[in-house]
Amino acid sequence: MSDNENEKINKVKKIRIKKEKKEDVEVINLKKELKEDNSKKIKEKKKEKKEDSINICEDKEKKKKEDKKIKLNVLDLFCGCGGMSTGLKKAGLNIIAGIDIWNKAIESYESNHDHLAICDDLTKLPPKQFKKDYEVKEDIDIIVGGPPCQGFSIAGKRDKNDPRNSLFMEFYKYLEFFKPKAFIMENVIGILSMKTESGEKVIDIILEKLNKNYNCKINKLYASDFGVPQNRRRTIIIGIRKDLNIIPEEIKPLLTKEERTPVSTILEDEEDVDDKYYLSEKAILGILKKKEKSAKKGNGFGAQFLKLDEPSYTIPARYWKDGYDALVKYSDTKIRRLTILELKRIQSFPDKYIFKGNNKEIIMQIGNAVACKFAYHLGKYIIKTLQK
Numbered sequence: 351m352s353d354n355e356n357e358k359i360n361k362v363k364k365i366r367i368k369k370e371k372k373e374d375v376e377v378i379n380l381k382k383e384l385k386e387d388n389s390k391k392i393k394e395k396k397k398e399k400k401e402d403s404i405n406i407c408e409d410k411e412k413k414k415k416e417d418k419k420i421k422l423n424v425l426d427l428f429c430g431c432g433g434m435s436t437g438l439k440k441a442g443l444n445i446i447a448g449i450d451i452w453n454k455a456i457e458s459y460e461s462n463h464d465h466l467a468i469c470d471d472l473t474k475l476p477p478k479q480f481k482k483d484y485e486v487k488e489d490i491d492i493i494v495g496g497p498p499c500q501g502f503s504i505a506g507k508r509d510k511n512d513p514r515n516s517l518f519m520e521f522y523k524y525l526e527f528f529k530p531k532a533f534i535m536e537n538v539i540g541i542l543s544m545k546t547e548s549g550e551k552v553i554d555i556i557l558e559k560l561n562k563n564y565n566c567k568i569n570k571l572y573a574s575d576f577g578v579p580q581n582r583r584r585t586i587i588i589g590i591r592k593d594l595n596i597i598p599e600e601i602k603p604l605l606t607k608e609e610r611t612p613v614s615t616i617l618e619d620e621e622d623v624d625d626k627y628y629l630s631e632k633a634i635l636g637i638l639k640k641k642e643k644s645a646k647k648g649n650g651f652g653a654q655f656l657k658l659d660e661p662s663y664t665i666p667a668r669y670w671k672d673g674y675d676a677l678v679k680y681s682d683t684k685i686r687r688l689t690i691l692e693l694k695r696i697q698s699f700p701d702k703y704i705f706k707g708n709n710k711e712i713i714m715q716i717g718n719a720v721a722c723k724f725a726y727h728l729g730k731y732i733i734k735t736l737q738k
């Protein structure tokens with residue numbers, strides 16, 4: 351072999367070795383990558399497994415909690431169109447029936463709820479008969495209701511403002527018969543200062559009865575403190591059956607004044623509001639004249655314009671008359687009443703909630719109702735209290 355040939359062979363060998371070395375490095379790198387990949391995958395798998403087992407644990411915990419959750423049956427007396435029932439149901443309570451004397455309110459009630467909706471006069475439907483006629487088999491755990499406490503007398507001569515002669519007694523009879531674990535009694539704030547003709551405080555007479563078997567707590571609350579875009583101040587009496595040894599705590603507002611929901615959040619766009627909601631020139635002039643007159647006399651006049659950055663004034667059942675309790679004012683010449691949709695929203699009914707009756711009847715039902723969101727929080731409170 352010539353020197354030249356030898357040199358060539360050596361060169362080829364060197365190149366091969368170099369190539370092999372390079373391939374080796376590549377293989378090593380690849381293997382390294384694979385190893386890293388694998389350990390990453392393994393790590394991920396391990397993490398997944400851990401998460402799976404955590405999920406299983408959480409599911410088990412959830413199930414345990416659910417099993418522990420007691421089903422609480424509710425009877426809604428003077429249920430109206432169902433504001434209270436709607437909120438309580440959302441809170442997790444099981445409503446078994448609602449009773450009201452007003453057929454339109456009951457028609458609305460049953461259009462939105464699957465349980466029993468009974469149209470009857472509670473003064474003529476004693477609890478025993480209700481249980482028998484409607485074959486009520488379940489225990490009633492909670493009775494709720496807002497018995498109208500004024501202006502009702504079963505015996506003409508007696509004091510019609512005395513709760514012993516009022517619908518409060520029907521509510522009380524149901525408590526005595528079913529002996530529920532708890533009750534929620536809703537009423538206007540004025541019930542706390544109301545007096546009978548003989549000068550006795552109505553609330554004292556009511557409490558004397560309720561305190562017999564229940565630990566009671568009176569709460570003065572604003573619905574707006576619970577996210578309702580309306581002030582609506584109400585008296586809420588909570589009672590817990592004495593043998594349960596639970597003293598009901600005061601219901602605390604959820605929000606601060608600054609956190610309340612302003613009415614602007616529920617108003618319809620100006621262009622979507624039908625002309626029929628706008629006040630006529632004559633009506634606006636009438637308001638202005640009355641305002642002037644009462645300003646001179648130094649007293650306020652009933653027409654109230656909404657402050658858009660605050661919750662609405664309370665919507666009463668009489669809102670259908672003229673809407674003066676809460677008007678939307680765009681300018682001195684452009685003033686309107688609230689639409690039905692806005693009234694529903696102010697009471698925190700879902701937009702799709704069905705109301706039966708004519709305009710007046712619908713507004714009365716809405717104005718009578720317990721705001722659903724407020725009722726929801728009352729429901730949550732009562733569940734928590736009973737699960738102590």
Ligand SMILES: C[S@@+](CC[C@H](N)C(=O)[O-])C[C@H]1O[C@@H](n2cnc3c(N)ncnc32)[C@H](O)[C@@H]1O
Binds near residue numbers: 433470473
């Ligand atoms: C303040 S409203 C109740 C509103 C209801 N809690 C809601 O959230 O929608 C009072 C209701 O008591 C009803 N009522 C008045 N007298 C009654 C009676 N004798 N028997 C049954 N219901 C009666 C009225 O028809 C009215 O719907």
